[in-house]
Amino acid sequence: MIGLSTYSERARYGVWDHEAVLLPRDYVDLVERAGGIPVLLPPVGSAAAELVARLDGVVLTGGADLDPGRYGAAPHPSVRQIRPGRDEFEFALFERARAAELPVLAICRGMQLVNVALGGTLLQHLPDVLGHEEHCRVPGVFTPTRVRTAPGSRLAAIVGPQVLAHCHHHQAIDRLAPGLTVSARAEDGIIEAAESDTGPFLVGVQWHPEADATEHRLMRALVDAAVTNRREHR
Numbered sequence: 001m002i003g004l005s006t007y008s009e010r011a012r013y014g015v016w017d018h019e020a021v022l023l024p025r026d027y028v029d030l031v032e033r034a035g036g037i038p039v040l041l042p043p044v045g046s047a048a049a050e051l052v053a054r055l056d057g058v059v060l061t062g063g064a065d066l067d068p069g070r071y072g073a074a075p076h077p078s079v080r081q082i083r084p085g086r087d088e089f090e091f092a093l094f095e096r097a098r099a100a101e102l103p104v105l106a107i108c109r110g111m112q113l114v115n116v117a118l119g120g121t122l123l124q125h126l127p128d129v130l131g132h133e134e135h136c137r138v139p140g141v142f143t144p145t146r147v148r149t150a151p152g153s154r155l156a157a158i159v160g161p162q163v164l165a166h167c168h169h170h171q172a173i174d175r176l177a178p179g180l181t182v183s184a185r186a187e188d189g190i191i192e193a194a195e196s197d198t199g200p201f202l203v204g205v206q207w208h209p210e211a212d213a214t215e216h217r218l219m220r221a222l223v224d225a226a227v228t229n230r231r232e233h234r
Helices: 025-033 049-053 084-099 109-117 126-130 154-159 217-233
Strands: 002-005 007-013 016-022 038-041 057-060 104-107 143-149 162-167 180-186 191-196 202-205
Touching: 002 025, 002 084, 002 217, 007 084, 025 038, 025 217, 049 084, 057 084, 057 109, 057 217, 084 104, 084 109, 104 109, 104 217, 109 191, 109 202, 143 154, 143 191, 154 180, 154 191, 154 202, 154 217, 162 180, 180 202, 202 217
Parallel strands: 002 038, 002 057, 057 104, 104 202
Antiparallel strands: 007 016, 143 162, 143 180, 180 191, 191 202
8 A cells, every 4th residue: 555645736627627636647557557556645634643554655746846944945936836735744744654664755846855854955946056957948848867876775776877767846955864865866966866874665766757657666666665564564
């Protein structure tokens, strides 16, 4: 049972136009292809221990920017559409998942959330730092980005020495949180993946594996870790 964090957004479909809880279908399909059972987690209140106790693994999905106040910064002009309710739910979800020793895969915003939750900070707008927009060339379109993994890392064992990643992000890790290790970088030096030094499976990637129909290795690794965790603890 793999829990996936979701969005709370205004959505239009058919004759309806209203607030909805949603998630791109690609995430659900990826979990199923990897052998897991996808469970959508609405960002309502604070994640309860009873909820986490029913899960075997957690995926922190992509989405809107985190509130910079979470890491003691004023918002850059590019930071829009902050979702305080989602932030509250997902920070609590991550904390409870770690306390329960559940494996966690964090994708894009999810990796940024993990870094902030553990004491790190973010670069709020990469074009200001890099002088280019190669990590998000066109809004709504994923940018193929060559990413090299760190030798000996858990990520390298899963995906090999490099990945042609599907990127869509204007933020990235600045100060790496204690307990995390950089496990991949883009050619311009930006951190594209980080993982836990010790403890249960915790891998964060700045790219979107769900956007690649041929890529299931990361989710398969999460599901395998969830199966092992279930056998050992239940």
